Amino acid sequence: MAEKSFKYVIVGGGVAGGYAAREFVKQGVKPGELAIISKEAVAPYERPALSKAYLFPEGAARLPGFHVCVGSGGERLLPEWYAEKGISLILSTEIVKADLASKTLVSAAGESFKYETLVIATGSTVLKLSDFGVQGADSKNIFYLREIDDADKLVEALKAKKNGKAVIVGGGYIGLELSAVMRLNNIEVSMVYPEPWCMPRLFTEGIAAFYEDYYKNKGVNIIKGTVAVGFDTHPNGEVKEVKLKDGRVLEADLVVVGVGARPLTTLFKGQVEEEKGGIKTDAFFKTSVPDVYAVGDVATFPMKMYGDIRRVEHVDHSRKSAEQAVKAIFASEQGKSVDEYDYLPYFYSRAFDLSWQFYGDNVGETVLFGDADPNSATHKFGTYWIKDGKIVGAFLESGSPEENKAIAKVAKVQPVASLDQLAQEGLSFASKI
Structure with missing residues (x-):
């Protein structure tokens, strides 16, 4: 050639x-x-x-x-x-x-x-369950989501399994976003993850408590502290049951796995x-x-x-x-120079009618502020991370564009603040910076 x-x-x-x-x-x-x-x-x-x-x-x-x-x-x-x-x-x-x-x-x-x-x-x-030697991990209707081909296969399965049961393996981005979209498709959802709360790499226990309760209110069955160890299939090779390490068995018409990449x-x-x-x-x-x-x-x-x-x-x-x-x-x-990359870490997600943004670094002590009641009509709340007396990270759920810009600025500027002050002032602290 x-x-x-x-x-x-x-x-x-x-x-x-x-x-x-x-x-x-x-x-x-x-x-x-x-x-x-x-x-x-x-x-x-x-x-x-x-x-x-x-x-x-x-x-x-x-x-x-x-x-x-x-x-x-x-x-x-x-x-x-x-x-x-x-x-x-x-x-x-x-x-x-x-x-x-x-x-x-x-x-x-x-x-x-x-x-x-x-x-x-x-x-x-994506990391696949077959990479870990999980029994039955190559069964039909076990999906991963990385590329458009994966999404197309999942769309077809959703049509074929109307009002069926799904098991979502993993409690990170994919787990939370897919659980939400499955409920919108009227699929019965169980979300399984080994950690003590969802999205543990970013969320504090306080942040996670809101999302877990909100998801439960939306009909998502959350099973924490265990993992999928095997799958049983129908004679046609499609997944039928998910076996968990704690001995439980979940019925499933389809499984979506999001355990990292x-x-x-x-x-x-x-x-x-x-x-x-x-x-x-x-x-x-x-x-x-x-x-x-x-x-x-x-x-x-x-x-x-x-x-x-x-x-x-x-x-x-x-x-x-x-x-x-x-x-x-x-x-x-051209023999010129450009500025060094000076990146402010930024993560976000949207699911149901929720939308959160996070800026900075999630290290140090934390303070939760605002209305973190999952039954509330407003549920606007956030968290600051404080290290060495300075704010190094900020998280906000349901913020306006202006409020999201304010928490980004706080994470970038890293102003000095105390936990008591932030607990009292909440979002208004960021809005003043």
């Missing part, structure tokens, strides 16, 4: 790949210079839609509605956009070998791609420096190999605000790191 050559190649067609492409165009990339190689069959899209509006029973989101960059209020980049800009969008193409020394990528079909500068935007892949770095093992499970980069997302950048979920980068290095799995960082890397690529070509 003929070898294809490009000045720039983005490997990975997820959120980071799409936002990088937009920044390449802003920076003046010439037609024919850039290629995006993606194993997915569609142009880059906003992945968060898959666990939310894509699964709605009515008015569901569908492509081309949520191609990047609509998630951040930008222009929607349809497949035609790439063609108009002279970008080669190479879809349904999985890269199976990367030789960074010879600047060559090889696809599963044996095609070779040469580059001068590479942007690694391979993202993450791991960054896709295998292609580059032994060729780039790695740290904390990701590819180590500097503040411009340059790796240890010249002309190779890594962005999004796969990058372990300096977190300037906190003086350490971290890997962040979230759409906001995927977008911003991609833009930073491309700016840095063009700056270095």
